Amino acid sequence: MRDNVRGGALTEVTFFVLLSLYEPRHGYAIMQFIEEKTNGRLVLGAGSLYGAIESLCKKGWIALYDDSDVRRREYIVTALGRQIAEQELRRLRELTQIAGEITGG
Amino acid sequence: MTKNVTRFFGGFTEWQARWLNRMADDGWRMIRTGKLTYVFERCAPGQYRYAVEFIADKSQRNAEKYKAFLEDCGYKVWYKNANLNYSIGKVHWRPWAEAGGQISTNRTTFNKELLIVEKENDGKPFELHTTPPDKIAFLKKWRNVWLSYTAFFAFMGAAFLFQTPIASAVFGIIALLSLIPVILYQVRIEKIRTSEHLQE
Incomplete structure (x- = not known):
């Protein structure tokens, strides 16, 4: 995932995965969350989600919540992940505010 | 009622997935697979969808982890061979694989190059890679x-x-x-x- 950490711009997938993990979820529940919240606009394949989870775990933005059940591993957003998601939210708010001012929308 | 079919697709994963989906459309669900064989049982036509994933670049640990993740997503998953090698003690160098997966042996990832993934048909396309x-x-x-x-x-x-x-x-x-x-x-x-x- 090509997230621009310095500029704060995240890919849509990264942002949604972080948001989905404000409460613990396993892989399938993350896919369902994203599909539901976007009304089916963004459907994440299991392979793509696996790559995203691996990458975010390495960055320390999400972590395993409970690995006692190997068949149903749940993940949760970390403090750093929350910080990144909230930073992205501020960036998007600023963007929509500027766009609204210009377009009058 | 079961049906045994002999086929070998090697590394042509898209052909293999297309063929499995055609079988499912005809009312045959895969229940087992060997090096050259596929065993099917009767199901409702189009009840299942299949995808074939290439995992030969992964280490044994990561391949198992990925398989468990797919199973956790509610899919049924089988290892499948892309090679036809019956030797014992095979050691294979895969320079294109990730660290830990470059040396493949019969005990680790050799003859487990692919995953066949099955899901119940929910009317949506079955793609593992979407972004x-x-x-x-x-x-x-x-x-x-x-x-x-x-x-x-x-x-x-x-x-x-x-x-x-x-x-x-x-x-x-x-x-x-x-x-x-x-x-x-x-x-x-x-x-x-x-x-x-x-x-x-």
């Missing part, structure tokens, strides 16, 4: 496999050039043939890159 960067990464894996063959046979062709010109020519032809999939995968990668830019 453009992930699709590109997946295609690059295949391109690099073929590229390693091209490099190997080109090297062999060069090595035999002055000693055995005929052998050198044969290796050269194989190198050129293995370059075709490299180009085809690269074209698909570029198409995805272009479509990504067109959306901006």
Whole structure:
């Protein structure tokens, strides 16, 4: 995932995965969350989600919540992940505010 | 009622997935697979969908982890061979694989190069890779496999050039043939890159 950490711009997938993990979820529940919240606009394949989870775990933005059940591993957003998601939210708010001012929308 | 079918698709994962989906459309669900065989049982036509995943680049640990993740997503998953090698004690070097997966043996990842993934048909397309960067990464894996063959046979062709010109020519032809999939995968990668830019 090509997230621009310095500029704060995240890919849509990264942002949604972080948001989905404000409460613990396993892989399938993350896919369902994203599909539901976007009304089916963004459907994440299991392979793509696996790559995203691996990458975010390495960055320390999400972590395993409970690995006692190997068949149903749940993940949760970390403090750093929350910080990144909230930073992205501020960036998007600023963007929509500027766009609204210009377009009058 | 079960049905045994003998087929070998090698590394042609898309053909294999297409064939399994055609079987499912005809009311046959895969229940087992061997090196050359597939066992099916009767199901409602179109009840299941299949995808075939390439995992030969992964270490044994990561391959198992990925399989468990897919199962956790509610899919049924089988390991499948892309090779037809019955030897005992096979050791295979995969220069294109991740660290930990470059040396493949019968005890680890050899003959477990693919995963057949099954889901109950919910009317939506069954794709494991959906984001453009992930699709590109997946295609690059295949391109690099073929590229390693091209490099190997080109090297062999060069090595035999002055000693055995005929052998050198044969290796050269194989190198050129293995370059075709490299180009085809690269074209698909570029198409995805272009479509990504067109959306901006």
